[in-house]
Amino acid sequence: MSAARRLMTLRWTIVGVWAALLVTRVVVISTAPHADLSWFGFVELAAIALGVTVIVVAVIRAAALRRRQADDSLALAVRRIDPTVWLVPAAPTAELRDAVAEVRPEVTLSEHVTWAFGATEASMWELEGRRATRLLVVRWSRVVHIALEDVHGTRGRGACAVAIHYVRPDDAPAVATFLVRSAPGSRRFLGRGPRLDRLVADLARERIVA
Incomplete structure (x- = not known):
């Protein structure tokens, strides 16, 4: 699997987790309007922060990988000459x-x-x-x-x-x-x-x- 495909898979996985948390909140509010969801808010914030961090790290690593591949391609081309x-x-x-x-x-x-x-x-x-x-x-x-x-x-x-x-x-x-x-x-x-x-x-x- 290429780096771009891995990044896309990771991104959609995180979006899926966020969507699942949102659906869970809607369901809980619908079935128990007076339930205390303060703990759930902390879970959502933690999930969002973790997701953003993971995506940023993945983007940085993907950029570093592209630079490394470019350097390796250049080295290979020069050594062919x-x-x-x-x-x-x-x-x-x-x-x-x-x-x-x-x-x-x-x-x-x-x-x-x-x-x-x-x-x-x-x-x-x-x-x-x-x-x-x-x-x-x-x-x-x-x-x-x-x-x-x-x-x-x-x-x-x-x-x-x-x-x-x-x-x-x-x-x-x-x-x-x-x-x-x-x-x-x-x-x-x-x-x-x-x-x-x-x-x-x-x-x-x-x-x-x-």
Whole structure:
């Protein structure tokens, strides 16, 4: 059963419970007009609160599942092109959006992208439908420096961006900055710590080896 079908089944089950409680109230009032239904009101409120909570949690989980499936589909598509790359789920910074718009004004970056790091180059990909689209390519031979940069603003609060300083084919200096997501499908970004330090060290090693 798909996630959408499970969510619909859950939603209608909760609606059915609410309808049953409403019918029960009507029947009790009809048969015993003077009955004390204060306890029944608490039951109804609890059922409504529980139902709303369950639906909200289910919607959030379904959205996370869709993001994870999109990341997995993109990873599969990229690895069909080059099975040797290692992938990092990421999100573009405002600086990277401006840099891509300058080179490819027809492209609007999505919220989630994936960086692929291979033996000769680093590339940024996003999913368009079921097709992986490569939006930026940086050859290791043209990379000058790789570092971490603090991100300011609400979206990047507590996060830290990876900055790849490189030279474009027209010999102009450029930088590609991106936030690293904690896992495929996640909306959380990594801050300074062992995971980002290890990533930067691995990228620097790829640059040296290439």
